Amino acid sequence: MYQFNFQPVIQNLDLLLFGAWLTVRLSLMAMLFGLVVSVLGAVAKTSGIRPLRWLVDAYVEVIRNTPFLVQIFFIFFGLPAVGISMSPNTAALVALVVNVGAYGTEIIRAGIESIPRGQIEAGRALGLNPVQIFRYVVVKPALRNIYPSLTSQFIYLMLTSSVVSVISANDLASAGADLNARTFASFEIYLVLTVLYFLLALGFSTLFAAIRRVFFTYPAGR
Amino acid sequence: MQLNRRLFTTLAAGALAAGLAGPAAAADLAAIESAGTVKVGMLVDFPPFGIMDSAGQPDGYDADVAKALAEYLGVQPQIVPVTGPNRIPYLLSGQVDVLVASLGITEERAARVDFSDPYAGISIAVYGDAGLEIAGPEALSGQTVAVARASTQDTAVTEVAPADAQIRRFDDDASAVQALMSGQVRLIGASNVVMAQIGAAVGDRFDKKFDLSSQVQGIAVAPGSDALLEKVNAFVAEARGDGTLDEIHQKWLGEPLPDFVKNAE
Numbered sequence: 001m002y003q004f005n006f007q008p009v010i011q012n013l014d015l016l017l018f019g020a021w022l023t024v025r026l027s028l029m030a031m032l033f034g035l036v037v038s039v040l041g042a043v044a045k046t047s048g049i050r051p052l053r054w055l056v057d058a059y060v061e062v063i064r065n066t067p068f069l070v071q072i073f074f075i076f077f078g079l080p081a082v083g084i085s086m087s088p089n090t091a092a093l094v095a096l097v098v099n100v101g102a103y104g105t106e107i108i109r110a111g112i113e114s115i116p117r118g119q120i121e122a123g124r125a126l127g128l129n130p131v132q133i134f135r136y137v138v139v140k141p142a143l144r145n146i147y148p149s150l151t152s153q154f155i156y157l158m159l160t161s162s163v164v165s166v167i168s169a170n171d172l173a174s175a176g177a178d179l180n181a182r183t184f185a186s187f188e189i190y191l192v193l194t195v196l197y198f199l200l201a202l203g204f205s206t207l208f209a210a211i212r213r214v215f216f217t218y219p220a221g222r
Numbered sequence: 223m224q225l226n227r228r229l230f231t232t233l234a235a236g237a238l239a240a241g242l243a244g245p246a247a248a249a250d251l252a253a254i255e256s257a258g259t260v261k262v263g264m265l266v267d268f269p270p271f272g273i274m275d276s277a278g279q280p281d282g283y284d285a286d287v288a289k290a291l292a293e294y295l296g297v298q299p300q301i302v303p304v305t306g307p308n309r310i311p312y313l314l315s316g317q318v319d320v321l322v323a324s325l326g327i328t329e330e331r332a333a334r335v336d337f338s339d340p341y342a343g344i345s346i347a348v349y350g351d352a353g354l355e356i357a358g359p360e361a362l363s364g365q366t367v368a369v370a371r372a373s374t375q376d377t378a379v380t381e382v383a384p385a386d387a388q389i390r391r392f393d394d395d396a397s398a399v400q401a402l403m404s405g406q407v408r409l410i411g412a413s414n415v416v417m418a419q420i421g422a423a424v425g426d427r428f429d430k431k432f433d434l435s436s437q438v439q440g441i442a443v444a445p446g447s448d449a450l451l452e453k454v455n456a457f458v459a460e461a462r463g464d465g466t467l468d469e470i471h472q473k474w475l476g477e478p479l480p481d482f483v484k485n486a487e
Contacts, residue, residue, distance in 0.1 A: 077400045178371065
């Protein structure tokens with residue numbers, strides 16, 4: 001019978017919590033910047049300006065058809081060759097933003113395309129200017145339509161961020177691996193890691209549900 | 223009753239294990255000389271010490287040493303590929319006469335096999351950009367060092383580095399080396415084996431800053447093969463003295479046989 005020994009985990013809980021805090025910060029920032037990249041990408045794709053569309057298409061296809069591990073290695077180990085050198089944590093953030101931006105672009109594009117032309121014309125008929133139309137008639141309803149897929153992509157992003165330990169960033173998975181290398185209490189450490197990631201995902205879900213209630217439950221009752 | 227049965231089972235299992243292990247088969251120098259071949263066990267999955275060449279033949283530092291040893295004994299070498307876990311059983315069961323298998327000399331192993339004087343060694347040290355002045359562990363203050371997570375060098379660097387040195391832990395040597403070569407870090411904790419491969423790729427961009435620890439390797443024979451061991455030791459002494467080992471070391475690891483091997487007892 002395996003003897004559980006949570007002592008190493010309890011003694012080093014601060015290390016794990018510090019790692020978890022970095023995972024949270026990394027994920028939140030990647031979601032925020034990723035959302036901006038996604039909206040810009042989706043706008044460019046639906047804009048009708050061909051060269052712009054081709055550029056975004058190329059970006060989306062390259063990122064969606066290559067492994068995240070390769071992308072992060074390229075950014076951390078490859079880019080210094082052309083003079084772009086980033087710290088592990090910055091490289092991790094950039095890789096996550098670039099990655100989630102590509103998936104988000106497609107998701108938001110689908111949302112924008114789900115808006116019937118008639119709705120935009122209705123906006124015009126109401127005398128809204130193009131910026132107002134874009135903001136209230138296109139983007140907001142579009143985000144509402146694709147909200148579930150976008151947020152599940154974001155949660156997936158948070159889980160994917162565990163990969164960044166390969167470039168020696170100090171996230172939760174990395175803290176777990178370091179602790180494991182020192183204490184060899186693999187079962188206990190990864191059990192606690194599992195619980196922590198699960199709690200983080202649950203936390204993000206709750207946050208997303210709250211945002212949805214505040215911003216996307218209109219008209220009343222929906 | 224219960225206890226007796228368990229005792230009996232234990233004794234039976236013990237007797238069986240002892241029987242299977244058998245007495246170590248001592249190698250007879252005269253028999254080797256009359257057969258005209260010496261059976262040498264070596265690793266083939268441990269570059270650059272033991273590898274398979276493109277023709278499927280064992281090659282590497284150990285293979286060259288094995289050939290030199292056979293030449294010294296005046297017989298033909300017959301190289302038998304062994305693996306890390308089974309190399310000592312191969313020797314003790316008499317399937318090979320000697321092991322030139324990168325076997326690190328440790329006390330536990332010395333209790334089971336007889337080691338020659340060291341013929342090779344692996345050392346770990348802090349290496350870095352040639353322009354960087356790092357005299358010792360204290361100079362790591364404020365510097366960033368890459369290591370492979372949970373490796374010997376991770377433990378060693380963590381132990382000696384001051385608190386304000388940053389240790390970046392990568393999943394393996396390859397990633398740590400990548401970080402060094404791409405300029406993400408200027409220092410690395412690594413073995414001379416890994417650094418020899420880097421040296422082959424980028425020349426003298428990096429040099430050794432200070433040593434962390436070292437492990438010497440010996441040629442092993444089965445216990446009781448005293449005449450053979452004496453001859454092997456004479457070979458190691460001669461090969462160290464006349465530059466044979468320097469030459470082989472230069473060929474595979476890019477530098478002459480290190481002093482810590484020559485000076486080791």
